Each structure stands twice: as C-alpha cells, then as structure tokens.
Amino acid sequence: MMYDCNLKIYQTLNVQSEFNIGLLLLYIIEGSSNISINGKTNMYKSNDMIVINDLDHYRILSSKKSVIACLFLSRVELDKFFRFNKKYYINKDKLDLSVLKFYMNKLIVNYVNDQSENEKQNKILEYINQLVMTLHLYRKLDGTIISNNIDVYSGINYMYEHYKEKLYIGKVATQCLLSVRRFSNKLEEVTGMRFNELLRNIRLSYSAFDLMYTKKLISQIANDNGFTNESGFITHFRDKYHITPAKFRKQLENDHYYPFHNKNTTLLRSFEHINDQIKYLTDRDVDYVSIDINMKNKIRSKISTPNLLIYIRDIETLTNNFQQSKLLSMRREIGLFGLLFSHQLFYELYQSNFENNKLVHQMFSFSLEHQFDISFEVKLGKNQNIEEFTLIFKRLLNYLTDCTYFYGQRSFQFYIDASYYQFNRISKIIQDNLKESKVILVLNKQNNYLAKRMSHKVNDNKQIACKVHHEIDSDKDITSILKNNPSLNILYQPNIPNRIESLISIFKWSIAFNQNISMIIDDTWLDSMIPSQSTHLMIKELQLNKESHYQLFELILTLKRLRGDIVYFNGLILMTHYLNEYQIIIFPNMKIFNRLHQRININGFKLGEIEYRHHDILIKNNQLIINSDGDTHQNMAEVSFKREIGKLIVQFYTSPYAIKHIYIKQKIN
Known part of the structure; x- marks a missing residue:
C-alpha cells in the first residue's frame, strides 16, 4: 500500500512553496524542470536525479511536456518502517546518484507494468527498501545540518519526539533556550507554518501511517496521536488530505492519495507516450558505477588480518589420523591457525584422571609437535564454586607445565567467560604457573560494563574480548564498548557454518573500528572445508559443500591474505x-x-x-x-x-x- 502514497508519476509538477519533512526524490523521465532548493535554482533535464533533504525549502516548476517520478519518504516511514536512524539528511556531495537511478528505474518499471497488485506491491516495497538502505550510507549525523537555525531544528525534532503529549509553544521554546515570541517568529520563517499548524501536521503524518499499516479503529488512532477527540481528528484530516480517514483507508489501492495538491500539478494516468523510455528501463539490466x-x-592504519581458531569439541579431532591429516592439510592451504579447546571437552576430562589418559597425551603431543597455538575456553557460572574449580584447574596447569618442559612451548591463551572476581582469581593462578601465557576476559551481558573500567588493566598478558555469533549482536552497546576500547578483540563464532553474510558484516565492523578479529570455526565442519583425498567420502563432501561450508573457509582464507x-x-x-x-x-x-x-x-x-x-x-x-x-x-x-x-x-x-x-x-x- 505504501507505494500508492509514496511513488507518483506526474505530467506537469508545479509546487510553488513547500517545506519538506523527510526525504523527497525526483527523477525526470522526460522534459525538463526548474527546481529551487533553499533559494538556489537549477535547470534539470531528462535522466537527472534530485534529492531534497529533510527541512529543505523547495519549489518545482515544469512544463506540460515534462514527466517526473516522485518518491516521498516522510520522517514517519523513515523512522518506523525503515528504522533509518536520524538524521534524515543526505550528504549529496558524496552520494552515488547512479545507484539511486538504478533503483528508481526499477521502481518506475514495476509501477507501470501490468501485474497483480500483490506482486507489484511486494516488488515496489523491496526496491524502496534497497533505495533507502543506500541513502542510509550517505546520511549526515546530528550536528552537521545548517547551523544558522539549529535551535529551531532542535525544536522541530522535539515536537516529533513528543507529538503524542500535550505540547505548548512555551515548553518547546524553553527546550530551544528561546523566548516564545522569538521561537514563534523563527519557526514561521523556517517552515512557513505556525506552531499549532506544524504540530497538527506532524500528528496527521503519524495518523496516516497508522491508517496504512495498522488495523486500529479511527478513535484509537486519534487518541494515540495526540488528538483530543475523534471528530476533531476527522476534521483536520479532511482539511489536509481532502478525504476522510475512513475513505482514505478504503481507497489506498485506488490511487486516491496525492502528495501534492497544487492545482497546476497533474498526475499521469496513461503511460503510452513514454513506452519507449519504459522499455529502455526494463531492458537495462546493467548499471555502471565509477x-x-x-x-x-x-x-594509514594497518589492516588487522583475522586470526583463525578451530574449536575443538571432540577429542577425536586431534587423535584420529584422518582428522589430523585434515588439520595439516588446512595448514598447508592457509598457513598458521590455532586450536581452541572447548570448556565442555576439558570439563569432561577433569572428571577423569586425564593426567594418565593416553588419548589426552596423544592429543597434546600432536598439537605441540606441529606447533599449533593452543587456547583454552574457561566458562564459570555466577554461582559456581570457585574454590572447587581452581583445584581441578591447577591440575590442568600442572600438566601444561610438564608439556612446556618436553615440547618447549611456553605460551598458552585462556579465554575466560566469568565474573570479574572469578577472572582475577583464575588469571592469578595462571600467572603463578604459566607466566608467559595470556588471559582474555570474554565480555558477556553480565560484565559488559567492565569494559569501560578495564582499559588500565590491558597489557601484554591481560586482554579483553567481545564474542559475537552473528551480525545481530552488533548492537549499540557493543559499538560504544569498541569506541572506548581500541585494544578490544572480537571473537566471531557463528552458530551455523553458512553465515557468509554475517562474516562479511563482522569483518567490515572490525575495519570500521580498527579491531582485531578472531574467527572460531567448529571442528565438525572440517570434513567439508578441505576436499578429501579419499574418494569414498566425496559424495558426502559434495553435499556439504552445497551448504556453503567450503565457501566460508574460502572467504576466511581470502581475508587472512590481506595485509598492508x-x-x-x-x-x-x-x-x-x-x-x-x-x-x-x-x-x-x-x-x-x-x-x-x-x-x-x-x-x-x-x-x-x-x-x-x-x-x-x-x-x-x-x-x-x-x-x-x-x-x-x-x-x-x-x-x-x-x-x-x-x-x-x-x-x-x-x-x-x-x-x-x-x-x-x-x-x-
């Protein structure tokens, strides 16, 4: 339904004076048009794309022979539907217009083509979504908008954020540190509207959104959007949109809603005379970007190439000859990588006399003889008995001390997922037994706040790491932690092997914040990540390859080769x-x-x-x-x-x- 309200194709589009709240995209299909933005007028011709920013004044004058496609995205859609993250202000100097043109071409083609209503709606929504995500890359953040009237703009933003409340001009003026008279005059100067009119228009915009995307009753929509009663809401809605809310809801699919109401503006209803242009757009499947x-x-910042850790869940991974050959084959393919022993594996070994277990000896002899970097995962619950655990843990450290004597390797890493108190206890025990080893505190929801207090603790032997399983974990809290902790490590451990989009997202994230990233790959995926030398397993591996296991390995290999x-x-x-x-x-x-x-x-x-x-x-x-x-x-x-x-x-x-x-x-x- 949204495209009926947002995308229009006009023959003759003349808007004398408007104040834009949102984003307005104009694409000239045929002819030309004089368009003024904030007092600066330019002549635009066929195939030109124009972006009108949030809070911009604009004026459009075109002839009867001109055909202009208009896509309007209000603050309501950007905020609620697309989660656009303010500000709605696009850096047009850096904007790649060729990409926007491509999306507008696809929008126009699907808008005029004969197809079922549902199919058309789904395609239009998909293309609008992609277009908005492109605009999102070029948005300017708070504080970059024109500074002359920043106080009035902050007042407008405050009205948007509190439109449901009983707002008075005095309260908004106070927020802007202006007198009521001064704020009123500046608001009218910038927007062309008085306070009550602007507030009413904001409430009506959100009401229209509710009418489009919810099944709420008219009375509930009026109440939810700050109107005192239903009759007043209907009156104001009819005055602005020339239609009652009930008819607006019924006639959305019949093209009865107009973004522009100027009498000199004509909506194009027959597309026959622009069939050649539409055919050109339809046949064009290649877009060119320079x-x-x-x-x-x-x-100048050096790129931090990702580290790779194989997450050992099963002792057979390091004791079975076939699995050992897989690991060595991987080393020949990608170079050095490390082994991360899972907490679950060693907890099971803790229960037995692992010092005399032949499989444990075989596992460590293979790992240390081939000089793999060895890491251990340590997980402790909040209420777990730390004294009981340390007794068992000291046995492991004592065993590793013997290993350093026989094999010469003295450095191990311990990823500790525990409370800060438990972390300090365990790290002290490690330093007393294996002085050259590193201990890493793995942040979780319980101890995220510690990151801001740990900067002075970070050194060669103590570090902080943040574990993520997929790109959904890249939330605001983790982002703020990354900004405050340049030495933070990222541990990326996908739950399923074919999360290639997720790995790309995390890798880009590490570049943006200049962070080290370690990728943890489950040992159960090894069979599919290295092609087998044994033909009787080829059928199984081909089936697994289709699920993108090998592709994930290939991408990791590519990223590890980056340097400089x-x-x-x-x-x-x-x-x-x-x-x-x-x-x-x-x-x-x-x-x-x-x-x-x-x-x-x-x-x-x-x-x-x-x-x-x-x-x-x-x-x-x-x-x-x-x-x-x-x-x-x-x-x-x-x-x-x-x-x-x-x-x-x-x-x-x-x-x-x-x-x-x-x-x-x-x-x-």
Missing part, C-alpha cells in the same frame, strides 16, 4: 597496499542488481608493468549466475586493466552472488 581512488589520500595499509573502503569495496602489491575485495552488491559494472580509477598509481590474478567466491550453492532470460553471463568473471599516465583503471562485474578478490603486483622480468 569510483575514484587517490593514493595520496590513503588511510587500507587505501580505500566504502563498505562494498576494500583496497589494501603493501610494498609492490595491491589487493581489492569486492563484497556482494545489493541484491537488487542483476549485474553491476564497476570501474575503479586508481590515481597516483606508480607501479610499472603489472601482473594480477583474481578469483570469485560464489555464495549461492556454487552455481553459475543465471539472468532472467536463462542465459549464463559469460563475462561476469572478467577483469580488465587499462593504464593511463599516473592512473590504473580496473573494470569488472559484480553480483549479489559472489565476492571478488583481485590481487595486483609489480611484474619482475
């Missing part, structure tokens, strides 16, 4: 530089694209003759990408290079189904 990267402006400085990162493309080599990771583009052609212009590129290699990590069941016509895109994997003076141009195709890794280095003849 990005400029200047080597002089490269980010971060030259460029925009959330989709990561470029690193190390001596005479460059690496480019292209993460999957948004799932709306059939194909996306990227062009990267690397300015200040100083290498002479180059050589390169690249590979694609397919994340859709290892299948080739098929377009809507059933043809395979033969050129999806192509990467081309072009040299100009002081510049290297890299061109390639991306899709939502693949991660692309491009490695460039100087050629030695």
Whole structure:
C-alpha cells in the first residue's frame, strides 16, 4: 500500500512553496524542470536525479511536456518502517546518484507494468527498501545540518519526539533556550507554518501511517496521536488530505492519495507516450558505477588480518589420523591457525584422571609437535564454586607445565567467560604457573560494563574480548564498548557454518573500528572445508559443500591474505597496499542488481608493468549466475586493466552472488 502514497508519476509538477519533512526524490523521465532548493535554482533535464533533504525549502516548476517520478519518504516511514536512524539528511556531495537511478528505474518499471497488485506491491516495497538502505550510507549525523537555525531544528525534532503529549509553544521554546515570541517568529520563517499548524501536521503524518499499516479503529488512532477527540481528528484530516480517514483507508489501492495538491500539478494516468523510455528501463539490466581512488589520500592504519581458531569439541579431532591429516592439510592451504579447546571437552576430562589418559597425551603431543597455538575456553557460572574449580584447574596447569618442559612451548591463551572476581582469581593462578601465557576476559551481558573500567588493566598478558555469533549482536552497546576500547578483540563464532553474510558484516565492523578479529570455526565442519583425498567420502563432501561450508573457509582464507595499509573502503569495496602489491575485495552488491559494472580509477598509481590474478567466491550453492532470460553471463568473471599516465583503471562485474578478490603486483622480468 505504501507505494500508492509514496511513488507518483506526474505530467506537469508545479509546487510553488513547500517545506519538506523527510526525504523527497525526483527523477525526470522526460522534459525538463526548474527546481529551487533553499533559494538556489537549477535547470534539470531528462535522466537527472534530485534529492531534497529533510527541512529543505523547495519549489518545482515544469512544463506540460515534462514527466517526473516522485518518491516521498516522510520522517514517519523513515523512522518506523525503515528504522533509518536520524538524521534524515543526505550528504549529496558524496552520494552515488547512479545507484539511486538504478533503483528508481526499477521502481518506475514495476509501477507501470501490468501485474497483480500483490506482486507489484511486494516488488515496489523491496526496491524502496534497497533505495533507502543506500541513502542510509550517505546520511549526515546530528550536528552537521545548517547551523544558522539549529535551535529551531532542535525544536522541530522535539515536537516529533513528543507529538503524542500535550505540547505548548512555551515548553518547546524553553527546550530551544528561546523566548516564545522569538521561537514563534523563527519557526514561521523556517517552515512557513505556525506552531499549532506544524504540530497538527506532524500528528496527521503519524495518523496516516497508522491508517496504512495498522488495523486500529479511527478513535484509537486519534487518541494515540495526540488528538483530543475523534471528530476533531476527522476534521483536520479532511482539511489536509481532502478525504476522510475512513475513505482514505478504503481507497489506498485506488490511487486516491496525492502528495501534492497544487492545482497546476497533474498526475499521469496513461503511460503510452513514454513506452519507449519504459522499455529502455526494463531492458537495462546493467548499471555502471565509477569510483575514484587517490593514493595520496590513503588511510594509514594497518589492516588487522583475522586470526583463525578451530574449536575443538571432540577429542577425536586431534587423535584420529584422518582428522589430523585434515588439520595439516588446512595448514598447508592457509598457513598458521590455532586450536581452541572447548570448556565442555576439558570439563569432561577433569572428571577423569586425564593426567594418565593416553588419548589426552596423544592429543597434546600432536598439537605441540606441529606447533599449533593452543587456547583454552574457561566458562564459570555466577554461582559456581570457585574454590572447587581452581583445584581441578591447577591440575590442568600442572600438566601444561610438564608439556612446556618436553615440547618447549611456553605460551598458552585462556579465554575466560566469568565474573570479574572469578577472572582475577583464575588469571592469578595462571600467572603463578604459566607466566608467559595470556588471559582474555570474554565480555558477556553480565560484565559488559567492565569494559569501560578495564582499559588500565590491558597489557601484554591481560586482554579483553567481545564474542559475537552473528551480525545481530552488533548492537549499540557493543559499538560504544569498541569506541572506548581500541585494544578490544572480537571473537566471531557463528552458530551455523553458512553465515557468509554475517562474516562479511563482522569483518567490515572490525575495519570500521580498527579491531582485531578472531574467527572460531567448529571442528565438525572440517570434513567439508578441505576436499578429501579419499574418494569414498566425496559424495558426502559434495553435499556439504552445497551448504556453503567450503565457501566460508574460502572467504576466511581470502581475508587472512590481506595485509598492508587500507587505501580505500566504502563498505562494498576494500583496497589494501603493501610494498609492490595491491589487493581489492569486492563484497556482494545489493541484491537488487542483476549485474553491476564497476570501474575503479586508481590515481597516483606508480607501479610499472603489472601482473594480477583474481578469483570469485560464489555464495549461492556454487552455481553459475543465471539472468532472467536463462542465459549464463559469460563475462561476469572478467577483469580488465587499462593504464593511463599516473592512473590504473580496473573494470569488472559484480553480483549479489559472489565476492571478488583481485590481487595486483609489480611484474619482475
């Protein structure tokens, strides 16, 4: 239902004076239009995209031959429907208009095409959602809006946040530190509306949202949105929208709601004369995006390559000859990685006489002889007897002390998920027995607050780590902890193996906050992560590969190979530089694209003759990408290079189904 209210195609769109609260996107399909934004007027022509920001004044004048598509996203939709996270103000200087044009093209095509109402609605909502998520990347945060009237803007925001309450102009003026008269005059100057009119419009916007997306009674909607009675609400709603709330709700699907009410504005009802343009948009399945990267402006922070830990649940992983060969095969493939012994495994061994257990000796001899980094997981409940546990734990430390004598390895790591008091007790015991070992406090919901108090405790032997299982864990609390603790480690332990999107999200998160990340992979996934040398297991492994186990391993391998400085990162493309080599990771583009052609212009590129290699990590069941016509895109994997003076141009195709890794280095003849 939302697209009936948000997306419109107009022939002749003339709006003399408006005050925008939300985001307004205009796409000129045919003709031209004079559009004024905050007093600055420009002439826009066919195929131009215009973004009108929150709290902007605008004026639109077009001729009868012009056709303009308009997408209006009010604060209500952005806040409730899309969770847009204020501010609703887009940095238009950095905005990639080509991506927005692509989404608008798809919106228009589905809006005018003949298809069932439900199918049309679902597609429109999907494209609007993708478009808004793109805008979200370019939003400006609080404090970056025009500073001249920031006090009035803060008053408007306060009215939005408290619109359900009984608001008086005196209360809002006090919040802005202005007199009532001064605030009233400035509010009318900025918005063109007086206080009561603006407050009423805010309440009506939220009421319209409730009418669209809820089944509440009219009386309940009036009460929930700050109106004193139902009759008053109906009167105000009819005055603004020229329709009663009940009829508005009934006629949503019949295209009876108009964002603009100017008499000179005409809604386009017949699309016959723009069929050629629509056909062009329909047939266009490739979008072209160009990005400029200047080597002089490269980010100097070193990229922290991820560590890999194999989570040992079963003692057979380290005692069975076949499983041991798997681990050694993985080492040949990706280099060094560590072993993390689960708390559950060792708790079971604690119950037995593990000092004399031959399997335990075999497990440690294999691990230490092949010089694996060894870590231990320690979990303690809040009410668990610490004295009883320490007695058992000292037996393990005593055993490890003997191991250091025989094998020479003196450093171990202990990930302790316990209260701060328990952590201190255990860490002291570890330091008394294995001085060179590291102890890491794993944050959980009970001890998150400790992170802010632990900064002075962090040193070579004591660290803090935050465990996440998937991107949903990346909440505001963890983000604030990361900002305050630059030395915090991230432990990423997916619950299921095919969480590739999750790993990408966590890896981007670690780059944004410049954090170390350790990826913990369950030992039960090993069979599928390394192709077997034994043919009788191939059928089983092929079946597991379809569930993306091997793809996850391949992505981890790619990320571990990254090194050097971060030259460029925009959330989709990561470029690193190390001596005479460059690496480019292209993460999957948004799932709306059939194909996306990227062009990267690397300015200040100083290498002479180059050589390169690249590979694609397919994340859709290892299948080739098929377009809507059933043809395979033969050129999806192509990467081309072009040299100009002081510049290297890299061109390639991306899709939502693949991660692309491009490695460039100087050629030695």
